[in-house]
Amino acid sequence: MKILVIGSGGREHALVWKLAQSPHVTQMWCAPGNVGIAEERLAKNSGAVECVNISTDQLPALLAFAQEKKVDLTVVGPDNPLALGIVDFFQKSGQRIWGPNQKAAQFESSKVFSQDFMEKHGIPTACAGTFSDVKEARRFAESLEGKCAVKADGLALGKGVLICATLEEAKKAIDEILVNKAFGIAGAKIVIQEFLEGMEISLHAICDGKTAKLFPTAQDHKRALEGDQGLNTGGMGTYSPTPFLNETELAETGRKILFPWLKGCAEEGIDFRGILYPGIMLTKNGPKVLEFNARFGDPETQIYLTRLESDLVEVLDASVNGTLDKIDLKWNSNASVCVVMASGGYPGDYAKGKPISGLDVVAKLPNTKVFHAGNARHGNRIVTNGGRVLGVTSWASDLKKARAAAYLAVGKIQFDGAQFRRDIAAKALGQ
Numbered sequence: 001m002k003i004l005v006i007g008s009g010g011r012e013h014a015l016v017w018k019l020a021q022s023p024h025v026t027q028m029w030c031a032p033g034n035v036g037i038a039e040e041r042l043a044k045n046s047g048a049v050e051c052v053n054i055s056t057d058q059l060p061a062l063l064a065f066a067q068e069k070k071v072d073l074t075v076v077g078p079d080n081p082l083a084l085g086i087v088d089f090f091q092k093s094g095q096r097i098w099g100p101n102q103k104a105a106q107f108e109s110s111k112v113f114s115q116d117f118m119e120k121h122g123i124p125t126a127c128a129g130t131f132s133d134v135k136e137a138r139r140f141a142e143s144l145e146g147k148c149a150v151k152a153d154g155l156a157l158g159k160g161v162l163i164c165a166t167l168e169e170a171k172k173a174i175d176e177i178l179v180n181k182a183f184g185i186a187g188a189k190i191v192i193q194e195f196l197e198g199m200e201i202s203l204h205a206i207c208d209g210k211t212a213k214l215f216p217t218a219q220d221h222k223r224a225l226e227g228d229q230g231l232n233t234g235g236m237g238t239y240s241p242t243p244f245l246n247e248t249e250l251a252e253t254g255r256k257i258l259f260p261w262l263k264g265c266a267e268e269g270i271d272f273r274g275i276l277y278p279g280i281m282l283t284k285n286g287p288k289v290l291e292f293n294a295r296f297g298d299p300e301t302q303i304y305l306t307r308l309e310s311d312l313v314e315v316l317d318a319s320v321n322g323t324l325d326k327i328d329l330k331w332n333s334n335a336s337v338c339v340v341m342a343s344g345g346y347p348g349d350y351a352k353g354k355p356i357s358g359l360d361v362v363a364k365l366p367n368t369k370v371f372h373a374g375n376a377r378h379g380n381r382i383v384t385n386g387g388r389v390l391g392v393t394s395w396a397s398d399l400k401k402a403r404a405a406a407y408l409a410v411g412k413i414q415f416d417g418a419q420f421r422r423d424i425a426a427k428a429l430g431q
C-alpha cells in the first residue's frame with residue numbers, strides 16, 4: 001500500500017513513524033514533512049520515507065502528486081487542509097483520503113457551529129452565547145461578571161481564545177475580535193463561554209460515520225511555563241494515561257459526549273470519518289466540552305501512537321471504510337510521556353538556526369523516540385527552525401518511570417535557548 005501523509009509537525013512525524021511499522025506499507029511520502037520524517041524507514045522493505053516539497057494548503061498540487069504516484073491512502077494531519085475541504089476535493093477525483101470532509105471539519109473550523117451543535121444535541125458544555133453584535137456580546141459578558149472565554153469563530157492559529165477574569169478584560173477581548181478584527185474574518189462571530197474551573201484533559205475518538213471508538217485518556221500542558229503559567233501554546237507536553245479519569249469515568253464520559261454527538265451527526269447528515277478530539281474540563285458538575293477538534297492532537301499523537309498496539313493502517317482504513325465496529329483498538333499497558341523542547345521565547349518571538357546536539361546519544365536510549373517538528377537540516381547539522389522543535393517521548397511500565405526516562409533524554413539534548421517545562425506529568429504523580 002502506498003501512503004501520503006500531509007503535514008510537517010511532531011504529530012505527522014509520529015503518524016509516519018507508526019504507519020511505517022505496518023507490513024501493509026510499501027511506499028510512503030510526506031508533504032512537506034520534516035527532518036525526522038525523512039529519516040524514517042519502512043518495516044516492510046527498509047524503503048525511505050520521502051519528503052515532498054508541497055505545502056498543506058496547495059490542494060491541487062497535493063492531488064496531482066497523489067494521482068501521479070498512485071497513492072492508495074492520503075492521511076491528513078493538520079486542521080487547515082481539512083477546513084479547506086481537502087477530503088471532498090480528493091474524493092471528487094476518486095482518490096482515497098482519511099480525515100473528515102469539510103462539513104464534518106466544521107466541528108473545529110467553526111466554534112459557533114460546534115457550540116450550537118452541542119446545545120441542540122444535549123452535549124455537556126459551558127453556558128455560552130454566540131454573537132456578532134458588540135452590545136449583545138457585552139451584555140452576555142456582564143451576566144457572567146466578565147469571567148469568561150471569548151473565542152473567535154474560525155481558525156486563528158491557536159490564538160483565537162481570550163480568557164478573561166474581569167468585565168474590563170472581557171470588553172477588551174470582545175472589541176479586539178469584533179471591532180479591531182484581530183483575527184480578520186475568523187472573528188466575524190464570537191462564542192462567549194462561562195469560565196469553567198477544573199482539570200483539563202484531552203479525549204480522542206476515531207470515527208467512521210457510525211461508530212466512535214475512544215482512545216485512553218491523555219493530558220496536555222497548554223501553558224508555556226511551569227505551574228500552568230504564561231501564555232497558551234500549541235502544547236508543551238503530554239502523558240497518557242491520566243489518573244484524573246478512571247476507566248469507568250472515561251466510559252461514562254464517552255457515553256455522555258459521543259452518544260449524543262453520533263446521534264446529532266446522523267440527524268444533521270454529517271458523515272464524520274476521522275479523529276474527534278474533544279477538549280474537556282472536569283468540573284465539579286461533571287465533564288464539560290470546551291471545544292471540539294477534528295484531527296489528532298499535537299503532542300497527544302506522540303504519546304497515543306507509542307501506546308497503540310493495533311496496526312494504524314488497518315485502523316485508518318476501517319475509519320475510511322465505515323468498518324470500525326469490526327476492529328478492536330489494542331493499547332499496550334505502558335504509560336507514555338512527551339516533553340516538548342521549544343525555542344526560547346515561544347510562543348512569542350524566537351530565534352532560529354540554533355544547532356541541536358545530543359540527538360545521536362538519545363537515539364540509542366531504549367523506549368525513547370524523539371519526534372521532530374520545527375527544525376531544519378543545514379549541511380550535516382540539524383538546527384532549530386520553529387517554535388516547538390522536538391517532542392521527546394518515552395514509555396515505560398508506569399508513569400513515574402516514563403517521566404524519568406523522558407527527562408533523562410531531554411537532559412542529553414542541547415540547543416541555545418532551549419525551553420521546556422520540567423513539570424510534565426508531575427501533577428499526575430502528586431508532585
Ligand code: AMP
Pocket residue numbers: 126148149151161163193194195196197200222232279290291
Ligand atoms: P479552546 O481552543 O477552545 O480549547 O481554548 C484554548 C484553551 O483555553 C483551552 O485549552 C482551555 O485551557 C482554555 N479555555 C477554553 N474555554 C474555556 C472555558 N470556558 N473555561 C476555562 N478555560 C477555557
Ligand code: GLY
Pocket residue numbers: 220234235293296297298299300
Ligand atoms: N494539543 C493541542 C492541540 O493539538 O490542539
